[in-house]
Amino acid sequence: MATTTQTAPGVATREFQRPARSLWSDAWFTFTRDKLAMSGLFVLIFLIIAVLFGPYVWTDKGTEIDFTNSLGGPSFAHPMGTDDLGRDLLARVLNGGRISIAVGITAVILAISLGTSIGAIAGYFGKLDNPLMRITDLFLSLPILPLLLVLVYLFRESLKSLFGPELGIFLMVVFVIGILNWMPVARLVRAQFLSLKQKEFVEAARCVGDKDGRIIFRHILPNVLSPVLVAATIGVGGAIITESTLSFLGLGFPSDVPTWGRILFDGANFLDIAPHWVLFPGLSIFIIVLSINFIGDGLRDALDPRRKT
Amino acid sequence: MGRYIARRLLIAIPTLLAITFVVYVILALAPLDPLSQFGADPRVPPEAREAIRKSLGLDQPWYVRYVLWLGGLLRGDFGYSFMSHSPVIDLITQRLPNTLAVVGVAYIVGLVIALPVGMLAAVRRNSFVDHLISTITYAGFSVPTFFTGLLLIIVFAVKLHWLPFIYNSNLRITDLASLGEQFRQSIMPIAVLGLFDAAIFTRYIRSEMLEHLPLDYVRTARSKGIHERVVVVRHVLRNSLIPVITLVALGIPGVFGGAIVTEQIFHVPGIGELLVRSILLGDTPVVTAVLFIFAVLVILFNLIADVLYGVLDPRIRYT
Numbered sequence: 001m002a003t004t005t006q007t008a009p010g011v012a013t014r015e016f017q018r019p020a021r022s023l024w025s026d027a028w029f030t031f032t033r034d035k036l037a038m039s040g041l042f043v044l045i046f047l048i049i050a051v052l053f054g055p056y057v058w059t060d061k062g063t064e065i066d067f068t069n070s071l072g073g074p075s076f077a078h079p080m081g082t083d084d085l086g087r088d089l090l091a092r093v094l095n096g097g098r099i100s101i102a103v104g105i106t107a108v109i110l111a112i113s114l115g116t117s118i119g120a121i122a123g124y125f126g127k128l129d130n131p132l133m134r135i136t137d138l139f140l141s142l143p144i145l146p147l148l149l150v151l152v153y154l155f156r157e158s159l160k161s162l163f164g165p166e167l168g169i170f171l172m173v174v175f176v177i178g179i180l181n182w183m184p185v186a187r188l189v190r191a192q193f194l195s196l197k198q199k200e201f202v203e204a205a206r207c208v209g210d211k212d213g214r215i216i217f218r219h220i221l222p223n224v225l226s227p228v229l230v231a232a233t234i235g236v237g238g239a240i241i242t243e244s245t246l247s248f249l250g251l252g253f254p255s256d257v258p259t260w261g262r263i264l265f266d267g268a269n270f271l272d273i274a275p276h277w278v279l280f281p282g283l284s285i286f287i288i289v290l291s292i293n294f295i296g297d298g299l300r301d302a303l304d305p306r307r308k309t
Numbered sequence: 310m311g312r313y314i315a316r317r318l319l320i321a322i323p324t325l326l327a328i329t330f331v332v333y334v335i336l337a338l339a340p341l342d343p344l345s346q347f348g349a350d351p352r353v354p355p356e357a358r359e360a361i362r363k364s365l366g367l368d369q370p371w372y373v374r375y376v377l378w379l380g381g382l383l384r385g386d387f388g389y390s391f392m393s394h395s396p397v398i399d400l401i402t403q404r405l406p407n408t409l410a411v412v413g414v415a416y417i418v419g420l421v422i423a424l425p426v427g428m429l430a431a432v433r434r435n436s437f438v439d440h441l442i443s444t445i446t447y448a449g450f451s452v453p454t455f456f457t458g459l460l461l462i463i464v465f466a467v468k469l470h471w472l473p474f475i476y477n478s479n480l481r482i483t484d485l486a487s488l489g490e491q492f493r494q495s496i497m498p499i500a501v502l503g504l505f506d507a508a509i510f511t512r513y514i515r516s517e518m519l520e521h522l523p524l525d526y527v528r529t530a531r532s533k534g535i536h537e538r539v540v541v542v543r544h545v546l547r548n549s550l551i552p553v554i555t556l557v558a559l560g561i562p563g564v565f566g567g568a569i570v571t572e573q574i575f576h577v578p579g580i581g582e583l584l585v586r587s588i589l590l591g592d593t594p595v596v597t598a599v600l601f602i603f604a605v606l607v608i609l610f611n612l613i614a615d616v617l618y619g620v621l622d623p624r625i626r627y628t
Binding site: 137142150250251 | 447448589
């Protein structure tokens with residue numbers, strides 16, 4: 001709009017000289033107006049800072065066994081109480097949060113990359129569409145959680161011996177969650193690719209001699225980015241829940257790796273005498289997933305041009 | 310319609326075959342011996358272990374076992390459990406009704422809650438009530454089912470002593486008192502799943518109704534002087550429910566996942582609890598069978614949803 005400033009002096013100039021807003025700054029503007037999404041973002045940032053730097057501030061490692069203090073309720077020395085071995089639960093929740101969040105984000109990166117690649121290939125190359133979508137449908141009718149449980153149980157020991165207990169289980173949980181959750185993204189990306197590849201700008205790109213790869217990555221993919229981003233955000237919450245569910249069923253991380261689900265699993269036997277043991281890690285899962293869902297919903301509204309008011 | 314259902318059932322067969330194949334290969338290639346329980350016991354001599362393997366048919370390669378298993382499946386025979394030595398089919402028929410009862414009643418509870426609430430939120434869009442309902446539904450599906458279950462136990466069983474701690478599977482319904490007991494012990498498992506379902510359904514119903522409310526046929530109905538309540542319930546709600554049904558059916562795998570967790574928390578003897586226990590015991594025939602049953606249920610509910618879609622929406626014609 002810079003050219004119009006020459007013909008419109010005075011007050012109007014200032015208005016026209018406002019920098020042009022891109023899709024992303026526009027979306028950010030809408031996003032900041034969404035109170036729920038913004039509070040979700042603040043809570044999420046707070047939680048991430050807490051699990052990243054909390055263990056340096058709260059120096060209790062959560063590994064010291066102190067039987068004189070077992071199953072103690074919340075107190076000044078132990079704000080979240082202690083478990084049956086007298087270990088500090090705040091420290092365990094902080095340390096476990098690192099793993100839970102890391103699993104959530106890594107698993108979603110895997111699922112999104114897999115889903116986007118399969119969706120893009122299926123949508124762009126007509127020949128591969130049918131076989132790839134058959135595979136997607138097959139994966140969609142798999143009973144996900146039961147299969148996750150079986151996979152984790154079967155491959156736990158061998159991965160443990162390959163990469164060590166913590167990294168081995170981490171890789172496996174991330175891998176199985178990612179490999180069983182790419183289907184919705186693949187469908188979404190495929191549908192977008194099918195309609196976008198007919199558009200004039202793709203034809204124009206082909207006319208100037210762009211190769212398939214360049215058309216996919218430079219022209220179509222950026223247009224698919226916003227729904228994928230929304231799916232990824234919400235997916236992180238889902239992956240955190242899945243990881244905690246696995247650990248809660250005793251088929252995730254071992255007890256020396258205190259993820260939130262694992263702490264709940266350990267505490268579930270002491271519900272009657274030590275409810276604080278499950279309350280705090282459970283609340284942590286709830287709050288982080290809730291804030292992620294609020295952010296995802298805010299992003300959806302902000303990135304969807306049809307929803308602008 | 311009959312031909313459509315028949316065709317869909319025929320398509321389901323290769324899907325099921327593929328699923329059984331995937332499951333079987335995973336279990337066969339896994340670096341885990343089903344007899345590791347015996348293997349850890351030094352008192353079992355190697356010859357005896359070999360004899361046990363032979364009697365269970367484990368000395369054959371996995372593809373032979375797969376074909377044999379498929380043959381058994383056609384006769385309704387899932388083989389024998391390694392651990393309890395009873396036919397797998399018996400274990401499943403004992404437990405499947407419990408799972409279906411809990412999941413089914415929870416679904417109905419969820420719908421009964423979600424219908425009026427979702428409708429109210431859509432009709433009063435952007436009001437205080439709508440924001441309140443939206444916030445609560447968000448909370449409802451952000452809270453993992455295992456945490457809801459533990460919270461309910463803490464509140465209603467530990468603190469208030471209103472409801473029994475865990476599900477007593479030996480309870481026989483003989484008179485009114487035991488029926489009441491069955492009711493009391495079913496409340497918490499059903500509530501956990503039902504509230505989760507309600508949260509999801511409410512969101513679907515609200516957003517679908519919001520799509521329909523500004524449409525022309527709604528304005529026509531209003532301009533004819535029809536009472537607003539009739540417009541909403543007869544015209545808008547009915548049309549909005551059609552896509553809700555597919556969304557609900559697509560959520561079925563997640564619901565069975567939730568059933569596994571609830572059964573584990575409350576010790577409800579369903580197939581989810583059977584699965585977790587069999588996995589931990591390395592009881593391969595039971596694990597394979599339960600996974601197969603879950604796959605059948607998922608495919609079946611998808612089929613039911615598609616058929617209902619056609620029944621409810623006369624514009625959809627199946628050829």
